[in-house]
Amino acid sequence: xxxxxxxxxxxxxxxxxxxxxxxxxxxxxxxxxxxxxxxxxxxxxxxxxxxxxxxxxxxxxxxxxxxxxxxxxxxxxxxxxxxxxxxxxxxxxxxxxxxxxxxxxxxxxxxxxxxxxxxxxxxxxxxxxxxxxxxxxxxxxxxxxxxxxxxxxxxxxxxxxxxxxxxxxxxxxxxxxxxxxxxxxxxxxxxx
Numbered sequence: 001x002x003x004x005x006x007x008x009x010x011x012x013x014x015x016x017x018x019x020x021x022x023x024x025x026x027x028x029x030x031x032x033x034x035x036x037x038x039x040x041x042x043x044x045x046x047x048x049x050x051x052x053x054x055x056x057x058x059x060x061x062x063x064x065x066x067x068x069x070x071x072x073x074x075x076x077x078x079x080x081x082x083x084x085x086x087x088x089x090x091x092x093x094x095x096x097x098x099x100x101x102x103x104x105x106x107x108x109x110x111x112x113x114x115x116x117x118x119x120x121x122x123x124x125x126x127x128x129x130x131x132x133x134x135x136x137x138x139x140x141x142x143x144x145x146x147x148x149x150x151x152x153x154x155x156x157x158x159x160x161x162x163x164x165x166x167x168x169x170x171x172x173x174x175x176x177x178x179x180x181x182x183x184x185x186x187x188x189x190x191x192x
Contacts (some may be wrong), residue, residue: 020166022101023135026051026112026158027092030128033120047125048118051094052181053078056109060192063107066096067181068117077102078110097135098160100167108162111188115154117179122152130157132169144171154178156191 028051032044052067055078064073071080081095098110112130122128131143144158152175160169176187 020100021134021136021141022099024098024100024141024160025092025133025135026053026096026098027131027133028094028114028129028157029092029131031126033124033126045120045124046118047116047120049093049114049125049128050117050180051080051096051130052113052115053080053096053098054111054113054181054188055103055107056111056192057106058108060189062185063104065181069180075102075104077104092131100160109192110160111191112157112159113154113176113181113184113188114157115176115178115180115184119153119179122150122155122175132158132160142169142171144173150175152177154184154187156184156188159191 028049030047030049032046034042035045037043050068052065054062055064055073057063064075066073066078066080068080072078077099079097081097096112103110114128114130116122116125129143129145132141133139134141154176156172156174156176158169158171160167172191174187174191176184178184
């Protein structure tokens with residue numbers, strides 16, 4: 001059963017039987033922009049969005065990062081499944097898989113971001129969403145629709161935080177600007 005989240009809402013990542021999720025996948029989906037071409041024909045314009053995961057310790061220090069230039073975390077617990085350059089197709093266009101039990105104990109927060117590497121603003125991106133899926137059975141746990149159109153080129157989508165022995169996901173939807181995660185450091189620091 002999926003929970004649709006609004007900005008600022010949180011959901012525990014405990015299963016209905018009380019056990020915690022062990023493997024999750026953060027999926028990012030979007031559609032290419034529809035633009036009018038020659039003779040009024042509508043065509044799609046490819047937009048290159050990138051999903052990333054930043055790993056922080058309790059003091060807010062960046063421990064590791066997973067993105068299209070580094071597809072696996074140093075501890076092997078987080079893996080990016082590949083870069084989609086267009087947004088073509090249905091469902092998740094990019095995915096980041098996390099083995100929560102293998103995350104280095106010093107890491108207390110995983111922050112998921114999306115940015116427009118090709119530089120288009122979110123006013124040109126259609127049907128963008130992020131969702132958390134239980135990788136053991138492919139059941140959607142939570143969904144956050146990225147509905148806020150505007151001139152920004154990035155969003156800090158969500159964070160997954162250690163909560164005692166378990167984990168909690170919080171939908172953030174914080175607007176930012178930047179083509180890669182390197183451009184988002186100061187904006188991410190504000191949500192830790």
